[in-house]
Amino acid sequence: MTQNSMHRFFFLLGKPASGKGTQIRRILDTFEGRSFSTGDALKYHIARRTELGTQVKALIDAGKLVSDDIVMALFRDSAEHLGDTTGTTLFLVDGFPRTVGQYEMVKRYLAEKAITHSFLYFSVADDHILRRFTGRLTCNTCFTPFSTLAGDVVENDPCPQCKKGKLIRRSDDNETVVRNRLAEYRAATAPMVEHIAAHEKGNFVEIEASRAEDDIFNDVKELLISAKISLKKP
């Protein structure tokens, strides 16, 4: 990294389907930066048969859970391969840390590397998530998500994005799965969010995320502009 360049880490926290994914896409269309999610990192390492990927694959094949140490190693690997930048660019971290234990590991890492960071918490009520989830369609070709809530798309419509695929309801979009994921969130992640809110006062921003996508993005954009994040070059 050169002296006048810097990566600013933003950790996006929130329930499943609180709209983080959509905002990340919009942020990266506007600002310079990269994103990390545990799922993408797992896929990347398994596909490239890296040392971490081989370890992870062995665990998954044995029906074991991926430990916090491994998730942390994936995060660290990604954070350390950001490369040079001009100005201040983003490193958006999606859905990690998920537990107080993971947060403690991340906190040590950030302190050790003296990384400037913020936590953005997307706050949404459960019933709003349930409505959003059951109204969610995904293109079977380009995987762009769409919502039936605005009334402009219905199931089996051709994809407005790639014009090739069809909009389908993914099997994990059913209510039982969503309720289970929300219960998991309540048990493990909600206490972490409270912990971070109390311990990272200057670095914690809550965003009311049950509003329209554009309104949420306007707030996020303002925040990133005031943090002097470089705009994407045209």
Ligand SMILES: [Zn+2]
């Ligand atoms: Zn499509």
